[in-house]
Amino acid sequence: MADQSNDGTDTPSSRNYSKSEFHPSYSDPEADIVLQSGDDVQFRVHSLIMKMASGFFRDMLGLPGNPDGEEPIVMKEKADIIVxxxxxxxxxxxxxxxxxxxxxxVVATADRYDMPRAIETMSHIVAFNAGQLDPIMTYSLACRYGWEEVAKATSATTLDINLSTLDESQLSMMDGRSLFRLQNLHRTRRDKLFELMDIKVTRDSPCSHVVFYHCVRETKVEHVNQCCIDRAISPLWILMKQSVFKEMEAFPSGRPLYDDNFWHRREFGGLWSSGFGGCCSGHCFVFDRLNTKTEVLRVLNSENLPKTI
Structure with missing residues (x-):
């Protein structure tokens, strides 16, 4: 039998055939049954192989008066699925x-004809090619057939997708539990980063929250100046938090936060120039743009935010 590996662009299974033409890879005259696709391509195959691979064919071919190989077994699937x-x-x-x-x-057809080995093989094919496949389709397929590791890995690749933009056909791929798990991952990342942007003034490291190390008078490291406290309640910082929240709602990966354009937005200008007098240095610039970005990204990439379902 010919090697069936192909590049998916110019294959025998994707060409047009005249009615009742045999697929060139499955035309063995010694095969004892004939399958016929919904687009009228025929396949000579051995019943033993079909019975070993498929519960459906095992039951059908085991019935009295089973097909004798002369009349084709008509299937509704197209040739490229069957091959x-x-x-x-x-x-x-x-x-x-x-x-x-x-x-x-292909997976749905394997399920329809009770072909567990084919479904298992497809799980490996999907896992290997996940980077080239649609994340929502891959996640939905993995959840439907219990491929938990594939589902977890693929859920991470959905973090650049705004779930509110999915259309009906995409949503219909998932059952309620699968959709809830994905929504929960996206929502938890958004809400957790928002929570952890409540600034902590501390010298402890590492810290789960966004940190600004406080000014210290004399040698009392426990003393916190008012300028440090004001950082956490600044209206400008609250505006920043709300902007981050909106970006995380659209892209739970936090991708826009890596872009300097986000941190250079006009509405944040006051944040980088506002300071407080009376601290140990006489005039404390509360926020530094680069350090703020670095600190928020540290929290974003920490173990405190889930990365998969």
Missing amino acids: ALLDIIHPNVALPKIRPELIWD
Whole structure:
């Protein structure tokens, strides 16, 4: 049997065939049954292989008066779906490179025909190619078929997606629990960073909150000046927190916070220039733009914010 590995762009399974034409990779005259796809491509296959791979075919071919190989077994799936499954279940055939838009249908078809080995193999194919696949589709598929490690890994790649922008077709891929888990991950990251931007004035390190090390008079490290306390309640800082909250709502990865353009927004200008007199240095500039960005990103990337479901 020919090697079935392909690049997904110019494959026998994706070409057009005339009615009742046999797929070139599955035309063995010694095969004892014929499958026919919904687009009229036929496949000569061995019943033993089909019965070993599929509970559906095992039951059907075990019935009295089962097909004798003359009449094709008509399937509603198109040829490119069927050939992908045949490549998976046949021994000594390289795993197919399945086009991304076909993956959902291939797994669903394997499920329909009770093909557990094919479903397991597809889990590895999906995991290996996850970086090239749609994150929502991959996450939904992994949740549906219990691929927990794939679901966890893929949930992290959804953090650059605003879930409120998903359309009905994307939402319908997920059951209620899967959607809740993903929403909870996104929401928790947003809310947790907002909480941890309540400034702590401390010399302790590391700290879970955004930290500004306080001014110290004489040698009493426990003494906190008013200028340090005012940092945490500054209206300008509250504005900054609210802006970060909005960005995290749209992109729970926090991607916009890495961009200097965010920190140079006009509305933050007063934050970098406002100071308080009367501290140990006479005039304390409360916020530094670069240090503030660095400190917020430290908290964003800390273990205090979940990265997966």
